[in-house]
Amino acid sequence: xxxxxxxxxxxxxxxxxxxxxxxxxxxxxxxxxxxxxxxxxxxxxxxxxxxxxxxxxxxxxxxxxxxxxxxxxxxxxxxxxxxxxxxxxxxxxxxxxxxxxxxxxx
Numbered sequence: 232x233x234x235x236x237x238x239x240x241x242x243x244x245x246x247x248x249x250x251x252x253x254x255x256x257x258x259x260x261x262x263x264x265x266x267x268x269x270x271x272x273x274x275x276x277x278x279x280x281x282x283x284x285x286x287x288x289x290x291x292x293x294x295x296x297x298x299x300x301x302x303x304x305x306x307x308x309x310x311x312x313x314x315x316x317x318x319x320x321x322x323x324x325x326x327x328x329x330x331x332x333x334x335x336x337x
Contacts, residue, residue: 294301 291301294304
């Protein structure tokens with residue numbers, strides 16, 4: 232009976248090891264696919280960044296051709312964006328602060 236019990240334990244251990252091996256293989260495949268997706272995303276972002284730089288250069292050149300101060304326009308746009316972001320953050324904070332009071336019925 233000792234050998235039969237040992238054989239069952241070894242078989243169970245072997246089955247468990249095989250399942251773990253399959254899981255590791257699956258994880259390796261998933262990691263490989265994720266790495267490929269990250270590489271593709273990086274290439275896309277790099278391409279978009281380059282295209283954006285080209286478009287910005289064209290717009291600056293067009294603005295200067297029209298007698299406009301492109302840097303002042305960009306600075307104003309950045310200020311407006313920062314103000315919009317600050318307002319959105321303040322709204323988010325107010326919502327989070329109000330949530331517990333609303334739940335407690337105050």
